[in-house]
Amino acid sequence: MSNIFNLVYNELLKIFIRKSTWVLYGFLTLIIIASGFFAYFAGNERTANYTDEGWQEELQQENAEIGANAEQDVFMLGFNLERMSENNYYLENDLQPVSYGAGQFVADASFMISIVSLLTVIIAGGIVANEFRWGTIKLLLIRPYSRAMILFAKYVGVLSFAIITLLYVTVLGWVVGLIFFGFDGFNPQVIILENGSHRYESVVLALLTDYGYGLVSLIMMATLAFMISSVFRNSTLAISISIIILLSGSTITLILSRYEWSKYLLFANLNLRQYEEGGRVAIEGMTLPFSITVLAVYYVVFIVLAWWVFGRRDVAGD
Template sequence: MSNVGLLVKGELYKTIKNRKLWFFFIFIICLVTISGAKTLGDLETQQQVLRSSTAVYQDFMHNSISSPEIHSVLGFVKKSISITWVINIVMIIMASSIISNEYSWGTIKYLAVRPFKREKILIAKFSTIIILNILFYMIIISYSYLVGIIIHGFETQVAGEKLYYITLKLYLYHFISNIPYISLSIMVSTLLKSGGLASTLSIITSILGGMIASVINKYPYAKYILFTNTDLAKYVQGGAPTIGGNEFFSVMIIFVYSFFFLIISLYIFKKRSI
């Protein structure tokens, strides 16, 4: 196993033992469960209305209830995308603390004396957050699918390939959109040695990004700004987050900014005395 691989393995082991991570995990599971319970209650209410309504309204309600876009296992998985913002916030918090904790605990010196270059240490920490992000997305998709089966059963309408494609693409785009904020969190944490400040700044930046994008979107240079390219879901909905933008260009902008933030982090971490 490579040096980075060994470091990632160690980071994952430390992170999994972190109680905060398990709290976030349980919280996300609870959110999906609550969403499922609400969906089940709404479905039962609609069925009661259907049984007591006129024939014309029954046809309308039946078509609404039977729609695989809304009332199917995959439909519920698609609905759970709205919860991914919690995962994104959690990953920003984890990224902000993965460096700063080493300073606050005094363990950064032990890392420095190991036979690993500093850039490999930082890359391993960044890779750990990305792996955790992937795992959390896999968990929410899998658990949402399970809850969807409990709500709708196996005997629901078969969703078309388009719904599968759209759902997976939406999850992928939400995942990609958070990568630059993870990189930003690590950069600020490396610079300031403060996880709380780094996570606060990164979360505020991600929240205000949409407002900033709406203000500058009318200018020609807007398509080169990170904030105007992070709402990739608009491409799935038939629009675009920026004027004249396309999916490939927006994804490239996101990766360029992520790489830029990571390069700055590597430079600071390598030059700073420990």
Template sequence: MFNLLRLIQNENMKIYLRPATWVMFGILITLLLIVGLVTKFLLGDATNENWQEAVIAQNVQNQMIIDEGGMPSAALDHYQREIVLNEYRIEHDIPPVETKSFWGYMLSTVNLISVVTMFTIIVAAGIVAGEFTWGTIKLLLIRPASRSKILLSKYLATFIFAISMLVGLVIFAMGIGALLFGVSTFTQPHLIFEAGQVVERNMFSHLFMLYSLSSVELLMMVTFAFMISTIFRSSSLAIGLALFLMFTGSQLVFILSQYEWVKYILFANTYLTQYVEGTPLVEGMTMPFSIMMLAIYFIIFNVLSWVIFQKRDVAA
């Protein structure tokens, strides 16, 4: 255990001593600031003075869509829940979250998890392949630690980096959001439809849930990039392939959504937020099914990495 901790510490030092790592953090903070400034100064003025009328109009439109029929049952349930939630808002005087508000800004920062994913993919792609490229893999393997511990330390160090970026994302987002939009909406609740009734939840818990669900794609794509880096010893291949699939996977699933087998593709299951704030990409999919499929892919990726790294000949 002590050896593993020392190995993880060593990998962390390699990551954080690189100037590129701090450039990534700088880019992330810059993007947060840009999103905040664009939201505050360039987006159209948003006001909650007549929010009741807007909610009523939305309910009328949702009811018309329901009456037209011809939609999947999951989509029908979504529109019916929206109607119930809107009626609760009007009855209890709870306005929707404004875009130009603290919580509106914080919710928009969830999209920047994809940037964290990209940066972590870059780290994961190079953390194993780089040892072969620089010829330092032989020096690493002559240590008393086993190959399994060496690979595990690199894998864990990668996700420590990802967690540090996510924590930085939240902290700087909250600071920028409070500075630009104030904290007047701090106590505003989030409404969810649960067990046939509307429930008020703390916005912090809702934001944490969104960050957690959106980080599933980070976990899977980084593990995939780590596997490619380990198998092919090429960081460029791992980065290119992982980023290509990250940006095109969901579009591919959407194109093939009419086929039953598409639900077994990895990218049909990584977007778990679809079960909370929308409808599944493929009708009939459920959260437990997606979690099961993700677990299978996760095990396959890691087993391939471990087996091939154990058998890798580094004499050449």
């Protein structure tokens, strides 16, 4: 057991020792800090404190002001419309809004799971192919470990990188939120917009929900990139195909949705949120058990193909 831990540790070390990895982390840091600036300065209405007795009137007045200025402030139109919808939710459910705090900022920044997925695909697409490109694959395979164990360590290293990066953006989100908006409790209630409707829940539950759905897509795309990297030894091909599916999958699904066979495509089943209440199923006839089954089949195929090809490959000429 200690052997596999050592191998995974070595893979993580190789990932984090590269300058490119720290450039990616710098990119993540800038996005979160920029999001904090935007939420604080451009959306400073959300930091307002509402009085206990007159909060309904204050929300109504805020909506009236947003509506009056909508045509003048086109850049903020989308943000303001969302703000009005949020205010209406408070009014309809007789919920007094709390001031915008660190917890709400972290919940709003859960979109970072998509960016973490993108970076994980980049790592997964090169972790095997680069060994061949750099000529280090022979040195790796002469070690007293089986090829299956070496490939497993690389795969676990990729997923570990994803988890570490996700923890980093979450902690950084809390820090940035505390700096800009202050402390609002360890598990504050936050408002979430999903499928065109709002819900009120704890920030921990909101993050677990968002990250849970996001990890499905992350793992599938990382596994696809890992498989292509192992089979074709081409990091560019692995990264390109995976990123295209990750970024354009929903559009491709929409275009092909009129065909019955399209529901068996990988990208048609990646978004499990479509089965939530109020969600719109991408293709008629699809269900949650169906999508889980399709994803499981793709996952097994990717894993088996990667291990089979890597285990049989002759590296004598590499």
